[in-house]
Amino acid sequence: MPRTQPNIIITGTPGVGKTSHCDVLAVNTGLKHLSINRIVKDRGCHDGWDDEHQSWIVDEDKLLDSLEDELPLGGHIIDWHACDLFPKSWIDLVVVLRTDSTKLYDRLKARKYPEQKLQENLDSEIMEVLLDEARGSYDQGIVVELRSDEADDIEGNVGRIETWIKHWEQDQVASAA
Numbered sequence: 029m030p031r032t033q034p035n036i037i038i039t040g041t042p043g044v045g046k047t048s049h050c051d052v053l054a055v056n057t058g059l060k061h062l063s064i065n066r067i068v069k070d071r072g073c074h075d076g077w078d079d080e081h082q083s084w085i086v087d088e089d090k091l092l093d094s095l096e097d098e099l100p101l102g103g104h105i106i107d108w109h110a111c112d113l114f115p116k117s118w119i120d121l122v123v124v125l126r127t128d129s130t131k132l133y134d135r136l137k138a139r140k141y142p143e144q145k146l147q148e149n150l151d152s153e154i155m156e157v158l159l160d161e162a163r164g165s166y167d168q169g170i171v172v173e174l175r176s177d178e179a180d181d182i183e184g185n186v187g188r189i190e191t192w193i194k195h196w197e198q199d200q201v202a203s204a205a
């Protein structure tokens with residue numbers, strides 16, 4: 029059955045501002061904010077804790093199994109630092125947030141990230157790893173790169189995404205008529 033509400037991935041390097049964007053977008057649109065980090069932990073979609081990287085070792089099959097009934101229905105904002113595992117047929121828009129490396133350094137430092145993890149994330153942002161992943165996994169037309177340097181960017185970006193949602197929903201109605 030065609031979706032009446034879209035599924036949107038908000039992705040990017042840790043600290044780039046995904047949660048900050050998703051929280052506002054969820055309030056403004058009523059779409060459901062799915063924090064994949066929280067789902068991995070709460071639904072046990074992992075093979076234990078990785079001490080070195082201070083993160084859960086994600087079991088992608090379990091994660092997809094746990095999402096396969098709800099996600100294809102639409103109406104979700106998917107918040108994660110990876111995007112390539114979600115089937116193309118589930119996803120309508122992929123937003124890759126980007127930020128300046130000095131700003132990212134300050135944000136991760138404020139979160140007391142260990143030096144190695146901080147450096148890995150900085151490298152990942154500089155090398156555009158998430159942007160490449162998004163472009164390699166989805167049609168070019170649905171991948172959008174947005175800046176998340178200043179607090180004002182959040183409001184502007186969310187406004188742009190809300191406009192996109194309205195157009196998407198109008199297109200769905202038009203193509204169903």
Ligand SMILES: Nc1ncnc2c1ncn2[C@@H]1O[C@H](COP(=O)(O)OP(=O)(O)OP(=O)(O)O)[C@@H](O)[C@H]1O
Nearest residue numbers: 042043044045046047048135176177178179181182
């Ligand atoms: N556009 C922005 N301008 C200024 N500060 C921001 C911006 N976006 C996020 N921040 C700040 O950066 C920090 C990290 O933001 P946030 O938790 O939203 O990032 P994230 O990408 O969701 O991180 P993670 O992947 O680790 O969950 C927070 O302190 C937040 O207030």
